[in-house]
Amino acid sequence: MTEHSYPNTQGKKKGVLFFLMKARATKPGETYGVPGQGETRLLSIASILFIIFVWWLVTSMGWVKPLFLPSPQAVFGKFIDVWNKGFTNTPFMEHVGISAARVFGAFLLACLVGIPLGIAMGMSPFIRGVFDPPLEFYRPIPPLAYLPLMIIWFGIGETSKVLLIFLSVLAPVALGARSGVKSAAIEQIHAAYSFGASRWQVMLQVILPSALPEILTAMRIGIGFGWTTLVAAEMVAATKGLGYMVLTASQFLQTSTVIMGIIVIAIIAYAFDLLMRFVERKLVPWKGRM
Amino acid sequence: MGLNVKQASVVYPTADGRPPVEALQKIDLDIVDDDFVVALGASGCGKSTLLSLIAGFLSPSSGEILLDGGRVQGPGADRAVVFQKHALMPWLNVLDNVAFGLKLQGVGAEKRYDIARGFIKLLGLSEFESARVYKLSGGMQQRVGIARALTCDPKVLLMDEPLGALDALTREKAQELILNIWHTTAKSVFFITHSVEEALFMGTKLIVMSPRPGRITHRFDLPFSRQFLDGAPAREVKASREFIALREEVLKIIFSDEEALA
Numbered sequence: 362m363t364e365h366s367y368p369n370t371q372g373k374k375k376g377v378l379f380f381l382m383k384a385r386a387t388k389p390g391e392t393y394g395v396p397g398q399g400e401t402r403l404l405s406i407a408s409i410l411f412i413i414f415v416w417w418l419v420t421s422m423g424w425v426k427p428l429f430l431p432s433p434q435a436v437f438g439k440f441i442d443v444w445n446k447g448f449t450n451t452p453f454m455e456h457v458g459i460s461a462a463r464v465f466g467a468f469l470l471a472c473l474v475g476i477p478l479g480i481a482m483g484m485s486p487f488i489r490g491v492f493d494p495p496l497e498f499y500r501p502i503p504p505l506a507y508l509p510l511m512i513i514w515f516g517i518g519e520t521s522k523v524l525l526i527f528l529s530v531l532a533p534v535a536l537g538a539r540s541g542v543k544s545a546a547i548e549q550i551h552a553a554y555s556f557g558a559s560r561w562q563v564m565l566q567v568i569l570p571s572a573l574p575e576i577l578t579a580m581r582i583g584i585g586f587g588w589t590t591l592v593a594a595e596m597v598a599a600t601k602g603l604g605y606m607v608l609t610a611s612q613f614l615q616t617s618t619v620i621m622g623i624i625v626i627a628i629i630a631y632a633f634d635l636l637m638r639f640v641e642r643k644l645v646p647w648k649g650r651m
Numbered sequence: 652m653g654l655n656v657k658q659a660s661v662v663y664p665t666a667d668g669r670p671p672v673e674a675l676q677k678i679d680l681d682i683v684d685d686d687f688v689v690a691l692g693a694s695g696c697g698k699s700t701l702l703s704l705i706a707g708f709l710s711p712s713s714g715e716i717l718l719d720g721g722r723v724q725g726p727g728a729d730r731a732v733v734f735q736k737h738a739l740m741p742w743l744n745v746l747d748n749v750a751f752g753l754k755l756q757g758v759g760a761e762k763r764y765d766i767a768r769g770f771i772k773l774l775g776l777s778e779f780e781s782a783r784v785y786k787l788s789g790g791m792q793q794r795v796g797i798a799r800a801l802t803c804d805p806k807v808l809l810m811d812e813p814l815g816a817l818d819a820l821t822r823e824k825a826q827e828l829i830l831n832i833w834h835t836t837a838k839s840v841f842f843i844t845h846s847v848e849e850a851l852f853m854g855t856k857l858i859v860m861s862p863r864p865g866r867i868t869h870r871f872d873l874p875f876s877r878q879f880l881d882g883a884p885a886r887e888v889k890a891s892r893e894f895i896a897l898r899e900e901v902l903k904i905i906f907s908d909e910e911a912l913a
Contacts (some may be wrong), residue, residue: 476658549737549738551706551732551734552799554708555731556731566755569742647785650741
């Protein structure tokens with residue numbers, strides 16, 4: 362390779378890439394801002410509308426067969442249909458309810474176990490030494506790989522389903538809490554000690570609040586893993602749930618139900634993430650500012 | 652009585668057979684009554700180590716630190732610390748930050764807010780009582796830190812470059828503020844700085860430290876802060892002939908240390 366392919370900043374032709382990367386004023390009177398500043402909401406809405414438009418275009422022009430990709434209207438129609446009549450004799454809201462109970466139940470358990478565990482790992486070399494190997498060992502394994510073990514050990518009931526989701530949430534939450542422990546500055550810790558604080562007070566009144574931003578981020582990441590694992594958890598011996606609905610529909614080539622189920626899962630997960638972001642703004646407005 | 656550092660050394664062992672590092676070598680220092688002791692020195696001379704020793708974050712390898720005759724065993728509220736930065740709690744507002752030490756000591760809400768408000772007023776922060784600390788300027792954050800340190804009525808106030816992160820103008824104002832508060836509260840102060848001018852202006856006693864091993868090489872008695880408190884304008888004190896002469900003398904000492912290291 363003899364010629365390099367950097368955009369020519371001196372020349373008159375400037376490509377799209379150059380336009381996107383170019384530093385520019387983000388507010389009036391401000392010449393150069395931090396990269397990544399700026400409002401994105403309108404662009405996001407436009408992006409969603411554009412995807413739906415392309416989806417509508419390729420289906421209504423008959424470029425893609427409905428078996429592979431049903432039209433937006435068909436998917437919406439299926440949603441109304443399932444909403445009214447249910448899926449495999451179970452009302453739609455019961456599918457949503459049971460899946461939400463599994464994911465949020467497992468998430469809650471994982472937070473109750475993972476956050477104290479992570480903090481303890483951050484605070485004590487002993488606990489870190491004991492729990493680091495098992496956590497790091499199972500963390501990269503896909504839940505589908507140990508699903509059979511869960512079923513052999515805990516049966517095909519609710520336990521193995523919730524446990525599978527629990528495990529997928531536990532690792533990110535615990536690791537986030539563990540690294541959050543390091544957020545407190547040594548000066549903050551020393552300040553507390555110099556007022557005669559006990560180790561316990563330092564943990565509750567300095568280390569824990571400092572770790573809160575990272576714990577909240579870890580919870581957001583964790584719940585994402587939870588939803589990712591839902592379909593795997595509902596693969597075996599489930600008769601209800603959004604994952605079950607998607608899997609069953611796919612076996613009968615009901616593509617519209619599959620897509621509808623995917624969108625419903627995505628919307629619930631996104632709504633919860635928005636809630637978490639709101640909680641973050643209320644609880645840790647100082648995040649990244651001190 | 653007061654605070655006495657007696658023959659205190661801090662030695663860090665090193666691996667692979669090299670000689671151990673002497674961060675502090677046989678330091679003798681008394682901080683008594685309303686002494687304002689300022690420590691100056693090239694970086695690495697052990698100023699901050701000495702402060703950590705007095706604060707109790709660190710224990711001496713040999714020698715001892717006595718406070719009113721009792722041996723210092725660890726950190727305690729009788730030796731409050733003001734840090735350069737990062738020491739406030741951003742999740743608390745100004746009032747709760749100032750009352751933080753009292754809260755740790757189990758003082759009830761009503762009483763601790765009462766005490767805290769007194770020091771908030773003393774430092775001119777009354778308007779900002781319920782402000783978020785991360786929204787304050789560096790100078791105001793430092794005033795919150797000083798107010799917090801004063802609430803527990805310490806015997807000695809330890810200040811680790813408290814004005815190091817401030818701009819020049821704010822810094823001069825903060826120097827005057829600290830001197831006035833020192834005068835009002837009559838505490839013993841141990842103050843670390845990198846600025847020779849600041850050291851001469853603020854202290855009643857100056858120690859100059861040298862690195863490798865960290866030790867006190869020069870001691871001076873200073874008249875300038877008294878002159879300021881007796882009514883002389885700060886700039887006038889700093890521009891006086893004897894102030895400038897001493898400043899050059901101390902600078903010469905520190906520069907020769909820096910050169911010896913380079």
